[in-house]
Amino acid sequence: MVAVNSPLDSRAKSALIEAFGKDGDGDGNDPVVALAPGRVNLVGGHTDYNEGLCLPIAVDRHVAVAARPRDDSTIHAYASDFDEIRTIEPGDVPDGWVAYVAAVADALRERGSIPGVELAITSNLPTGAGLSSSAALELAVGRTLVELGGIDISARDLALACWRAEREGVGVECGILDQFAVALCEPGSALFLDCRTREVEQVPLGDANLGLLVIDTGVSHALADSGYNDRVRECRSAVSALSISAGREIGSLSDVSEADLERHREALTPTEYRRARHVLGENARVERARDALADGDFDAVGTAMVESHESLRDDYEVSCDELDAAVELAIGVEGVYGARMTGGGFGGSAVALVGGSVLERAKEEIRSDLSDRVGPDARVFACRPSGGVHLVD
Numbered sequence: 001m002v003a004v005n006s007p008l009d010s011r012a013k014s015a016l017i018e019a020f021g022k023d024g025d026g027d028g029n030d031p032v033v034a035l036a037p038g039r040v041n042l043v044g045g046h047t048d049y050n051e052g053l054c055l056p057i058a059v060d061r062h063v064a065v066a067a068r069p070r071d072d073s074t075i076h077a078y079a080s081d082f083d084e085i086r087t088i089e090p091g092d093v094p095d096g097w098v099a100y101v102a103a104v105a106d107a108l109r110e111r112g113s114i115p116g117v118e119l120a121i122t123s124n125l126p127t128g129a130g131l132s133s134s135a136a137l138e139l140a141v142g143r144t145l146v147e148l149g150g151i152d153i154s155a156r157d158l159a160l161a162c163w164r165a166e167r168e169g170v171g172v173e174c175g176i177l178d179q180f181a182v183a184l185c186e187p188g189s190a191l192f193l194d195c196r197t198r199e200v201e202q203v204p205l206g207d208a209n210l211g212l213l214v215i216d217t218g219v220s221h222a223l224a225d226s227g228y229n230d231r232v233r234e235c236r237s238a239v240s241a242l243s244i245s246a247g248r249e250i251g252s253l254s255d256v257s258e259a260d261l262e263r264h265r266e267a268l269t270p271t272e273y274r275r276a277r278h279v280l281g282e283n284a285r286v287e288r289a290r291d292a293l294a295d296g297d298f299d300a301v302g303t304a305m306v307e308s309h310e311s312l313r314d315d316y317e318v319s320c321d322e323l324d325a326a327v328e329l330a331i332g333v334e335g336v337y338g339a340r341m342t343g344g345g346f347g348g349s350a351v352a353l354v355g356g357s358v359l360e361r362a363k364e365e366i367r368s369d370l371s372d373r374v375g376p377d378a379r380v381f382a383c384r385p386s387g388g389v390h391l392v393d
Contacts, residue, residue: 008124009033009392011080012066015120019078019085031066032147036140036389038062038131039181040212040342040351042190042301043282043289043308046316048175050235050279051196051252053286055203055293056177058185059212059383061125063136064392067144070116077101078120081127093169097121100134103169104142107161112151119144128220130343134170135178138162139389147391155388156198159183173232187387192290196254206296209356211382213363215330215339215370217322218377219347228344231275231318238272253279278315282308302338302353306331309340309350318345322374326350329373335362 016031037058044054070076075088079097086098090109094102101119108114119141127133142162146153153161159179166172166179175195184200185191192201235253242260243250245267250256253276261276268276285304292300309327313319323341327350330339335358342351354362363382370378 008064011122012064015080016066020118031068033392034140034143036136038125048177048195052254054193056181058386060386063123065140067119072116074116103165107165130348132178211359213352215326215350274315298337305338305340
């Protein structure tokens with residue numbers, strides 16, 4: 001059995017041997033191992049597919065993939081969390097967790113030759129918790145496949161390939177936030193991301209002791225089955241209505257000023273107006289938080305986080321009672337600068353920005369009231385900022 005307390009990369013190697021034997025069907029070389037982090041998003045909820053701004057941080061919870069080549073074109077994938085082996089041929093469209101593996105492989109075949117592989121997946125990153133476990137899986141699988149295939153690809157282009165895989169192969173109409181965060185975040189920094197230009201800026205956190213608390217509500221979300229795609233369509237509908245009313249082509253909600261939105265408010269349904277108001281306000285909050293973070297003004301970052309949650313709750317309507325309770329609980333604890341839901345919503349997690357010197361005390365104070373305030377399946381754990389996907393030597 002795999003030792004659960006061993007390092008994650010060692011667990012992935014052990015899982016590979018348990019599932020497929022010591023040497024497998026390939027050349028017997030040591031496996032390639034990639035680690036891909038989860039992410040939290042300080043501010044910038046549902047702005048990415050609206051070509052807006054985001055401010056994510058990679059965290060030190062990961063998906064690990066160990067892989068070695070085969071002598072054919074078949075992928076044999078083992079997920080240790082589910083104790084399940086699935087087989088994928090080129091062009092297969094499977095369901096469940098293996099859909100992400102198949103979609104990434106198909107996307108990368110457009111860049112070069114992808115060999116058959118045996119791969120094993122292990123993780124200490126919760127699934128369905130809004131921490132981008134799917135993007136972490138995509139990037140970890142993708143990093144091992146391009147290494148084994150000898151494909152020369154930048155981290156940015158790998159992120160874009162994985163983004164296409166999730167949209168076209170899995171059916172989630174996501175923006176680039178998750179894949180870019182998992183691929184491009186650097187240790188000790190947040191990532192300021194402009195989703196229109198795809199330009200990024202590393203924003204140093206300044207305080208090495210700054211910490212993050214993740215409050216997993218225990219309410220799982222599945223974006224492909226939730227209202228996520230509905231929100232994408234509502235925003236597109238708002239863009240279409242604004243274009244007609246303004247008499248000009250508008251590419252996205254991020255092309256609209258607040259004055260434009262109010263000027264053409266009557267052209268929108270009440271729902272479309274609320275969705276647009278959130279996106280415009282959220283873009284402004286991201287810029288404000290980026291500047292505050294660079295200045296070391298964590299109180300201002302926290303204020304932007306709370307305002308973001310309120311907008312996601314009221315205007316975008318992607319929160320839930322458990323997420324609201326988690327945020328209220330966190331911001332009532334001394335030493336917490338701010339909190340908000342993170343991820344697509346409809347369940348998942350809230351993230352709190354905390355002074356590092358009080359991280360453990362704040363965690364225990366939140367934990368003491370968690371079951372009563374949020375729910376019996378809720379839990380809280382501490383994270384530190386991390387770097388993006390990488391191979392383990």
